[in-house]
Amino acid sequence: MNENKFCTYKSHSDPGPGDGGRTGSWRVVRPVIDREKCLPCKKNKQTCFICWLLCPDGVVSKTVPPGIDLEYCKGCGICAEECPVGAIEMVEETSIAQEESQDASCY
Amino acid sequence: MHHVIESGNVAAAHGVRLSRAQVIAAYPITPQTPLTEKLSEFVESDQLQAEYIPVESEHSALSVCIAASSAGARSFTATSANGLLYMNEQLHWAAGARLPIVMCVVNRGVGAPWTIWNDHQDSISQRDTGWIQLYVCDHQQIADTVIKAFYLAEAVSIPVMVCYDGYILSHTYMPFQVAEKEEVDEFLPRFSPNYALDPLNPANLNTVTLPDCREDIRGEKAPGYMEIRHDLHSDLRRSLDVWTDIEDKFLHKFGRGGSACLEKYQCEDAENIVVCMGSLSYQFRDVVDMLRDRGYSVGVAGIRIYRPFPDQAIREQLSRAKGLLVFEKALSYGNQGALASDIKSVLYSCSSKPFVQSYVLGLGGRQIKTQDLLGAVENFCTGNFAEDNLHWLGLQI
Numbered sequence: 001m002n003e004n005k006f007c008t009y010k011s012h013s014d015p016g017p018g019d020g021g022r023t024g025s026w027r028v029v030r031p032v033i034d035r036e037k038c039l040p041c042k043k044n045k046q047t048c049f050i051c052w053l054l055c056p057d058g059v060v061s062k063t064v065p066p067g068i069d070l071e072y073c074k075g076c077g078i079c080a081e082e083c084p085v086g087a088i089e090m091v092e093e094t095s096i097a098q099e100e101s102q103d104a105s106c107y
Numbered sequence: 108m109h110h111v112i113e114s115g116n117v118a119a120a121h122g123v124r125l126s127r128a129q130v131i132a133a134y135p136i137t138p139q140t141p142l143t144e145k146l147s148e149f150v151e152s153d154q155l156q157a158e159y160i161p162v163e164s165e166h167s168a169l170s171v172c173i174a175a176s177s178a179g180a181r182s183f184t185a186t187s188a189n190g191l192l193y194m195n196e197q198l199h200w201a202a203g204a205r206l207p208i209v210m211c212v213v214n215r216g217v218g219a220p221w222t223i224w225n226d227h228q229d230s231i232s233q234r235d236t237g238w239i240q241l242y243v244c245d246h247q248q249i250a251d252t253v254i255k256a257f258y259l260a261e262a263v264s265i266p267v268m269v270c271y272d273g274y275i276l277s278h279t280y281m282p283f284q285v286a287e288k289e290e291v292d293e294f295l296p297r298f299s300p301n302y303a304l305d306p307l308n309p310a311n312l313n314t315v316t317l318p319d320c321r322e323d324i325r326g327e328k329a330p331g332y333m334e335i336r337h338d339l340h341s342d343l344r345r346s347l348d349v350w351t352d353i354e355d356k357f358l359h360k361f362g363r364g365g366s367a368c369l370e371k372y373q374c375e376d377a378e379n380i381v382v383c384m385g386s387l388s389y390q391f392r393d394v395v396d397m398l399r400d401r402g403y404s405v406g407v408a409g410i411r412i413y414r415p416f417p418d419q420a421i422r423e424q425l426s427r428a429k430g431l432l433v434f435e436k437a438l439s440y441g442n443q444g445a446l447a448s449d450i451k452s453v454l455y456s457c458s459s460k461p462f463v464q465s466y467v468l469g470l471g472g473r474q475i476k477t478q479d480l481l482g483a484v485e486n487f488c489t490g491n492f493a494e495d496n497l498h499w500l501g502l503q504i
Binding site for chain 2: 008013021
C-alpha cells in the first residue's frame with residue numbers, strides 16, 4: 001500500500017497575501033482618503049493608524065500617507081466607520097468607473 | 108492473547124486501547140453508551156495514554172477530534188442515534204478535510220418519536236458524508252474492526268465509522284479474544300500524517316475555496332473545491348482495495364476475519380440470497396440452515412462495507428442468484444430501503460440480473476423473530492408473496 005497515492009488534493013496552503021484569491025474584485029465601494037483630514041498626512045508623522053489596525057484584511061499600510069491595496073480591499077468600510085476624523089469616504093465603484101471612462105473619452 | 112466474556116462496548120474499548128488512540132472526545136450521556144465510560148477508565152488507570160476530553164455535545168466531540176487529528180493525534184469518538192445526527196455538519200467537515208478519525212456508531216433508531224432501541228437509520232442517513240462505513244456482526248468483529256479501521260483511515264486519509272447494533276451487540280455479553288498490545292503494535296503502523304499543525308510551519312487549512320482553481324502564493328495551480336471533492340470520491344472508491352489488503356493482513360497475523368466486502372454463508376450454489384448488514388446476517392444463518400433442511404437453496408450475505416459501496420463484489424458474487432432479498436433496519440423515506448436501491452443500481456449493468464425484493468424490519472427495536480424471517484424467505488422462494496416496492500415485516504397493526 002502506497003500511502004502517498006492517497007489524498008493528492010486537499011485544502012492546504014501557505015499563508016500569504018492573496019491566498020484567498022483577488023478579493024478586491026468583490027468590492028462595490030472604495031475607500032478614498034482625504035489627505036486634508038487624515039492625521040498622519042496632516043502631521044506628516046507616524047500616528048493614529050486606526051485604519052491600519054482595524055482593517056480585517058490587512059490591506060492598509062502603516063505609511064504616510066496610508067496606502068490601501070485595492071487588489072485585496074473588499075470595501076467593507078470598517079476603516080471609514082472607525083476613522084476618528086472622518087477622513088475616509090466610501091465611494092461607489094460605478095461612479096469611479098464612470099469618471100474614468102469620461103476621462104478616457106476626453107482624449 | 109486472552110479470552111474475556113464482556114459486552115460489545117467493552118470489545119470496542121479494547122480495540123481503541125490496543126490502537127493507542129491519543130485523543131478521545133465524547134459526550135458522556137444519552138445517547139452515549141458505556142463504551143466511552145470504559146475508555147475513561149482505561150485512561151484513568153493508565154492502561155491507555157490518551158487525552159480524554161468530555162464535551163457538552165456530539166458536535167463538539169467531533170470538533171475536538173477534527174482539531175486533534177489536524178494536530179497529528181490519533182483520534183476517536185463514539186455516538187449513537189440523534190447524537191450522530193447532531194454531528195452531521197462536522198461529519199462532512201472531517202471527510203472533506205481528509206482527517207483519519209475513527210468513530211464507533213452504536214446503531215439506534217432516531218426520533219421522533221423518541222426511541223433508544225436498535226435500527227440502522229442513524230448511520231444510513233449519514234451515508235453521503237464521505238465517511239467510510241463498516242458494519243460488524245459480533246463482539247470479536249467489533250474489537251478487531253476498530254483496529255483495522257484506524258489502519259484504513261490513516262492509509263487513505265478518510266474517516267471511518269465502525270457501526271454495530273445497539274443493545275443486540277453493544278449491551279450483550281459474548282466471549283471474544285483480546286489481542287496483546289505488542290501484536291497490535293506489529294500490525295498497526297504509527298500515525299504519521301504528512302502535515303500536522305505546527306506553529307513553526309503555519310498553514311491555511313480548509314479556507315474559503317473559490318469555484319475555480321487559482322494560483323497559490325507561490326504561483327502554483329492550487330486545487331479548487333471540485334478537485335478536492337473529486338479526490339475524496341476517487342480515493343473512497345480506491346480504498347476498497349486497501350480495505351481488502353488490510354483484512355488479508357489481519358487474517359494472516361491473527362488468524363481470523365478476512366471477509367472484506369461480503370461475508371457469505373451457503374451462497375455458493377444458492378438460488379436465492381438474503382442480503383443485510385450487521386448482526387442480522389448472523390441471525391439469518393439459522394434461518395438458512397432451517398430452510399436448507401426443508402430443501403430450499405438459500406444463502407445469506409452480510410455487507411461488511413457500505414461506503415464505499417462494494418459494487419464489484421456484489422456483481423461478481425451475487426448477480427448469478429435468481430433472487431436477492433434485501434432486509435434492512437433503515438429506510439430512505441418516500442422510496443425504499445437504501446441498501447436495496449444501491450444493490451439494484453449496481454446490478455443494472457449486468458446482462459442477467461436477479462429479482463431484488465426490499466424488506467424493512469426491526470425499526471426502533473421491533474423484535475425480529477427468526478420465525479418471521481423464515482416465513483418471509485420461504486414465501487419468496489415459493490413465489491407466495493405480493494411483489495411490491497417495499498415489504499414491511501413485523502407490523503403489528
